[in-house]
Amino acid sequence: MLKVDKVTKKFGGVIAIKDVSFSVKPLEIFGLIGPNGAGKTTLFNIITGVLKPTSGHVYFKDEEITGLSPVDIVQRGIARTFQNIRLFGSMSVLENILIGFHNHYKYNFFEAMFRFPRFFKEEKVYKEKAYEILEFLNIADYAHSPATALSYGNQRKVEIARALATEPDLLLLDEPAAGMNPKETEELAETVFRLRSEKEKTILFIEHDMKFVQKIADRVLVLDYGKTIFEGKPADMMKDEKVIKAYLGDIDVES
Numbered sequence: 001m002l003k004v005d006k007v008t009k010k011f012g013g014v015i016a017i018k019d020v021s022f023s024v025k026p027l028e029i030f031g032l033i034g035p036n037g038a039g040k041t042t043l044f045n046i047i048t049g050v051l052k053p054t055s056g057h058v059y060f061k062d063e064e065i066t067g068l069s070p071v072d073i074v075q076r077g078i079a080r081t082f083q084n085i086r087l088f089g090s091m092s093v094l095e096n097i098l099i100g101f102h103n104h105y106k107y108n109f110f111e112a113m114f115r116f117p118r119f120f121k122e123e124k125v126y127k128e129k130a131y132e133i134l135e136f137l138n139i140a141d142y143a144h145s146p147a148t149a150l151s152y153g154n155q156r157k158v159e160i161a162r163a164l165a166t167e168p169d170l171l172l173l174d175e176p177a178a179g180m181n182p183k184e185t186e187e188l189a190e191t192v193f194r195l196r197s198e199k200e201k202t203i204l205f206i207e208h209d210m211k212f213v214q215k216i217a218d219r220v221l222v223l224d225y226g227k228t229i230f231e232g233k234p235a236d237m238m239k240d241e242k243v244i245k246a247y248l249g250d251i252d253v254e255s
């Protein structure tokens, strides 16, 4: 599904990513792990077209996507959420989701402006689809509430909903459990499993919560100073000496 091949990213003299390669299989739940500054967000930005790699290649569904624009990459089927929630606070939950459909809208500006019949027809379809996503995530009751009035856990769900509205095959989640209480984290894990089993999504995620990582990831890649230090099953990662030395030794793995 996704192949990152020998990717390097330099910012001036700083090497943020060094010769990193890995592949994510269809329907896999794959974790990107590592200490702050290891290069995880840089890698997400390269995959989603926000940054161009200094060298190396990215392939999605066997086609090269290296250096394509973020819009092109969304249209090919990759969507993401952000480490810091980026909702439009004054808009309702439903409106936030409708923005996600923007890429798929068939009507043009003049049709929308004069509200030609096609506009109304399509808007109805997208509203129905948005409700379906909100119901899937158990937040349909909040459709008309301002996004920022929701609890932290539910705002994260709205972010996921907006990403789902672009109808991706691969979903990138940047620290989805950050700031969540144990109950919200538990529910998030169930949501991720349902995204795979019911919506056939492949998931690549960044996370520091090791309990969550061990629960949901099929495989993980651990980065340290931009280099891969481990790739494999989460249970093996927890016992790996390099990972313990670079990362796990400093964090509370039970948290």
Ligand SMILES: Nc1ncnc2c1ncn2[C@@H]1O[C@H](COP(=O)(O)OP(=O)(O)OP(=O)(O)O)[C@@H](O)[C@H]1O
Pocket: 011, 014, 015, 016, 034, 035, 036, 037, 038, 039, 040, 041, 042, 043
């Ligand atoms: N736009 C930039 N310009 C210069 N240096 C950058 C830029 N973006 C990232 N870096 C550097 O690249 C390295 C990797 O940063 P990155 O944000 O990818 O790490 P991370 O693993 O996502 O960390 P965190 O867990 O804190 O989000 C760091 O040394 C960072 O300072």
